[in-house]
Amino acid sequence: MANLDYTTLRAIEELFEMDSGYVLDFSNTSFARFVKGVIGIDIYYDKGYDVYCSKANKLRQIFENESNIKVSRLVSSLLSYCEDYKLKNDKLTEYDKKKIDVIKKDIEDFKIEDDEGISPVEELDKLIQKISTRNAQFSEMALDEKLKEIGNVIENLLKDGKKFITLDYNDISLGFIEEVDVKGLRKKVQCFRHSSKDSIDERKTYTEKQKQFMVEFGVVISNLIFNELK
The missing domain is CATH 1.20.120 (Four Helix Bundle (Hemerythrin (Met), subunit A))
Known part of the structure; x- marks a missing residue:
């Protein structure tokens, strides 16, 4: 389980618009491909992820199941995607930018070592x-x-x-x-x-x-x- 505290989790959920069950503008397919490409996990077929649920809940499962380094890597990639998505659609507010900076700072403290020794x-x-x-x-x-x-x-x-x-x-x-x-x-x-x-x-x-x-x-x-x- 990753060491995300409650404040960071809430900031991530708000920034990625997860209350609706979605994660930004991802479809099921594009989100699965994105996660697979970043941390090598199949969110629909790998062990612990084979029960169908919303994209937001899939992301919460990752936070619950995976190591600091994997969660940090995925959140970092999602922050980049989020920033670009909001910027492209003229939705990137000063509040969003502040949240992005805070989350980046929070996950910088995660351990460097991976459970798999990468x-x-x-x-x-x-x-x-x-x-x-x-x-x-x-x-x-x-x-x-x-x-x-x-x-x-x-x-x-x-x-x-x-x-x-x-x-x-x-x-x-x-x-x-x-x-x-x-x-x-x-x-x-x-x-x-x-x-x-x-x-x-x-x-x-x-x-x-x-x-x-x-x-x-x-x-x-x-x-x-x-x-x-x-």
Whole structure:
């Protein structure tokens, strides 16, 4: 069972609009696919989840049954989805943003160790595989969320303690990509990793075509770095 306190649970339920039995705008199929992609659980067939109930109750079952790390991972992904969903539909209020920040802070304290012994390196490997293979979960993400995931991958790959490592991108890519290109992409996608008003305003300066290009370029950069480091 995850260590979510009552205040955090209520904040999650309110933000994800769970009182109605739903979870945001997910259908049964899309929610099942989302959960499977993030934490590997089939919410309709796995042991402990085979009794039919609402999507909200499925999420409550996960909170009740699963470890801190899995719940933290799922809630974090749902927060990103929620933020993008509300932003896209002009429903993201200052109150919502405050709740998102509070929940993020609450789940940061969850233990890092997984019950199954999955290491941070293995988790990063899963994240890069999700992006590089463009699996179902990644394909269904909105552009803003894809850019957030790509930004997180690149930051985690390059960060060594408090410093960032430098690679010879010019040599690796036969001159097609240089250090300045990687830094430029990192700088542009930072606004998709944060929910401050300035970050949200900056996102709006990019067109859909520009975001799509950054996604495609980001996938290339992520694979380039990952394959060089592994």
